Amino acid sequence: MDGWLNVGALVKVLVFGIVAGAGLPALFAMGVRAQAVGAGTIGGQHLAGDRRPALTAVGYLCFALVGAAVVVGVLFVARDFIGHHTGWYLLGAEEK
């Protein structure tokens, strides 16, 4: 830590930042799109015969993945607290 800036850690923040910070909204957007196509409402008129339940399910899967990522985020924030009170050290938390 003699340098002015920890460049390695900075690059990690950038890379993981893009994966999580841009990837998750993108995944969410795919879910929105899958559901729109699944409901047959893409690009103009709504046609009842064009419903595709499989894509609707894919949409829900995307939302579930994003939801799971948010849960991991919350656990990450609370990891020291959880470790301190329950003894389960998650996500790189350390016993102090």
Place this chain on the structure above:
Amino acid sequence: MVNESLLILILVVATALAFDFTNGFHDTGNAMATSIATGALGPKTAVTLSAVLNLVGAFLSTAVAATIAKGLVDAELVSLEIVFAGLVGGITWNLLTWLLGIPSSSSHALIGGVIGAMLAAVGSSGVEWKGVVSNVVLPAVLSPVIAGLVAGIGTWSVYRSTRGVSAERTDRGFRIGQIGSASLVSLAHGTNDAQKTMGIIFLALISYGSVGADETLPPVWVIASCAAAIALGTYLGGWRIIRTLGKGLVEIRSPQGMAAESSSAAIILLASHFGFSLSTTHVATGSILGSGLGKPGGEVRWRVALRMATAWVVTLPAAALVGAVAYGVTAGVGGLAGVLVVFVAMIAVAVLIWLRSRADVVSHDNVNDEWDGHVSTRRPATAGAPS
């Protein structure tokens, strides 16, 4: 006889809680501005949710560093008077920037105040300049750029993926998504920022001698009062700043809002994991700017951005100046009287700023009004009573 040093301790604790309170309302916008602007959450609902999550977040901190501005000033030389003067500098700058509706960093205001007080007390040798550059200045320059880049990529791919999907459908979907991302930012904020004040009070208690230096956790009343102060401030809502961030910088829609908040949450959590100390404000502002750049045909009001950037540069020296003057007066008058004089002066300044803000109130009623280049909506009273 009343114990003089106990009274000084009480004044320092009160000032620290006051700073925590300004920290709360100054930063409400970081998490909630875009959700309020896009209508994902009603203004009142948004600040309530954010306040609750800040409260919870504050209780989640378990290990509080007993040093303030570690690696920035010589910890051996920090006295109660320096901490007090630093807090006064931080509070004053937070209130001024709030009046102007500028989202500046609360942490920078505090750090600036402490550095200024240290310079006045000890001189340049008391400040670790290399630490200031590598822990404060460089992150402040880099974090908005990184957050903006991530939010820009996110926004671009979101609009790319949802081409052809009706606006009604995307708006509805992303408004729900925004609630999740904004909540995460609020929680992270409570964990980080309330902890700073807890650290200050903890330090004050140690130097007074009522808490042992080998304790790692502050007393429960410290955690509870800091959590309450930041939550109360958040609930009050810094509407002027929320308005600048949500309406002024970028004309924002819910897909952009979600991309911006996701970027903020990811960068804040990753940075704390990798040991960077950065300002929530810088990250949130960079993200919102990036979401304006990433949207095809989106626009960024660069005048507003430039005003903010100027305030960011000025924050450290300005808060330092107030901190230095506050220390000068505190030490010049000396003892309890010195602390008391500065404390009363700070309250007077706060009241003046508050009175000035009453001239053009920004509240949950008009926070989302059309942006016409000003924080205040400046409606003549004759234009019809608000419904």
